[in-house]
Amino acid sequence: xxxxxxxxxxxxxxxxxxxxxxxxxxxxxxxxxxxxxxxxxxxxxxxxxxxxxxxxxxxxxxxxxxxxxxxxxxxxxxxxxxxxxxxxxxxxxxxxxxxxxxxxxxxxxxxxxxxxxxxxxxxxxxxxxxxxxxxxxxxxxxxxxxxxxxxxxxxxxxxxxxxxxxxxxxxxxxxxxxxxxxxxxxxxxxxxxxxxxxxxxxxxxxxxxxxxxxxxxxxxxxxxxxxxxxxxxxxxxxxxxxxxxxxxxxxxxxxxxxxxxxxxxxxxxxxxxxxxxxxxxxxxxxxxxx
Numbered sequence: 001x002x003x004x005x006x007x008x009x010x011x012x013x014x015x016x017x018x019x020x021x022x023x024x025x026x027x028x029x030x031x032x033x034x035x036x037x038x039x040x041x042x043x044x045x046x047x048x049x050x051x052x053x054x055x056x057x058x059x060x061x062x063x064x065x066x067x068x069x070x071x072x073x074x075x076x077x078x079x080x081x082x083x084x085x086x087x088x089x090x091x092x093x094x095x096x097x098x099x100x101x102x103x104x105x106x107x108x109x110x111x112x113x114x115x116x117x118x119x120x121x122x123x124x125x126x127x128x129x130x131x132x133x134x135x136x137x138x139x140x141x142x143x144x145x146x147x148x149x150x151x152x153x154x155x156x157x158x159x160x161x162x163x164x165x166x167x168x169x170x171x172x173x174x175x176x177x178x179x180x181x182x183x184x185x186x187x188x189x190x191x192x193x194x195x196x197x198x199x200x201x202x203x204x205x206x207x208x209x210x211x212x213x214x215x216x217x218x219x220x221x222x223x224x225x226x227x228x229x230x231x232x233x234x235x236x237x238x239x240x241x242x243x244x245x246x247x248x249x250x251x252x253x254x255x256x257x258x259x260x261x262x263x264x265x266x267x268x269x270x271x272x273x274x275x276x277x278x279x280x281x282x283x284x285x286x287x288x289x290x
Contacts, residue, residue: 001105001106001108001117001139001140001141001142002103002104002105002106002139002140002141002142003015003019003020003104003106003124003137003138003139004104004137004138004139004140005135005136005137005138006135006136006137006138007133007134007135008133008134008135012138012140013135014104015104017102017103017104018102018104019099019104020048020057020059020097020098020099020104020106021057021099021102023048023057023059023124023127024048024049024050024057024058024059026048026127026128027046027047027048027049027059027127028048028049030127032045032047035047035127037122037123037126037127039063039115039119039122039123040119041066042063042064042065042066043062043063043064044061044062044063044064044115044119044122044123044126045061045062045064045092046059046060046061046062046123046127047059047060048060051098051275053272053275053276054098054275054276054278054279055279056098056099056275056278056279056282057098057099058096058097058098058099058275058278059096059097059098060094060095060096060271061094061095061096061097061114061115061119061120061123062092062093062094062095063092063093063095063113063114063115063119064091064092065091065092065093065113093110093111093112093113093114093115094110094111094114095108095109095110095111095114095115095120096108096109096110096271096274096275096278097120098275098278098279098282100282100285100286101282101286105142107278107281107282107285108120109260109262109274109277109278117139120139121136121137121138121139124137124139125137141252141256142256147249147250147251148219148222148251150235150247150249151215151218151219151222151233151235151249151251152219153237154215154235154236154237154247155208155211155212155215155236155237155238155244156206156208156210156211156212156213156214156215156235156236157211157214157215157218157233157234157235157236158200158201158206158211158234158235158236158246159198159199159200159201159233159234160179160197160198160199160200160214160218160232160233160234161196161197161198161230161231161232161233162179162183162195162196162197162198162221162230162231163194163195163196163197163229163230163231164183164194164195164229164230165192165193165194165195165229177216177217177220177221178217179197179199179217179218179220179221180220180221182197183195183197183221194229196230199214200234205244206236211236215235218233222251229252230252231250231251231252232248232249232250232251233248233249233251234246234247234248234249235247235248235249256285258281258284258285260277260278260280260281261277262274262277263276
């Protein structure tokens with residue numbers, strides 16, 4: 001995920017590189033209470049640090065679990081709540097993040113009940129409160145380039161679905177193509193609109209020239225307008241029999257994910273093993289090995 005700044009009007013602005021390194025430095029100056037944020041009736045307790053073994057700028061975020069949702073443990077007396085007879089200060093679900101070098105991209109690993117992306121954003125905006133104009137920090141997925149590569153290698157587009165908001169089109173060039181022009185024209189009707197554009201050749205086989213023209217126009221739109229809610233297409237690829245295969249592509253949710261082995265201490269992954277797994281995933285990412 002990449003941290004960005006969302007400004008009024010749904011305008012997305014990049015940040016200077018080194019956000020996660022700065023987070024480590026700033027969190028080390030804050031007390032535990034100052035690093036604790038409320039979230040939907042729960043607590044988010046965070047810390048950021050530089051890990052000596054891996055060299056990662058990393059952070060740990062613990063999301064509290066309510067007393068009604070706490071697990072049980074098995075004892076000689078049977079199954080009992082984990083807090084019965086055990087001195088604990090709460091039960092928390094973990095989430096870890098680690099910076100990819102000096103960039104504003106970070107790799108994440110969470111338990112199944114760990115902090116959601118919304119919760120992580122809430123905590124970041126607690127550490128760095130929104131500015132006077134209402135700008136807030138946001139996490140956006142880092143998308144694999146294979147979706148755009150597939151579009152370029154295809155013979156054309158048979159169907160597309162674009163969704164965005166009228167307030168997010170300020171930075172779109174007026175010469176960004178027919179799709180961008182159509183979306184921009186719709187946005188002139190009113191502020192705050194959600195614009196949903198769907199184009200399809202239906203069940204008919206489109207002629208090559210039209211499908212290729214739609215492909216080129218879609219690429220221009222994707223390159224000129226990065227703040228979009230939906231961007232899907234059905235691409236056409238020639239077959240040996242002279243026909244075409246149709247393959248769906250989602251340009252937003254083609255997120256980069258990896259599987260890594262995490263060593264356990266008993267039944268529990270240790271912080272050290274999680275950070276080592278994140279380090280390995282980051283190395284794979286930087287070498288395009290995913």
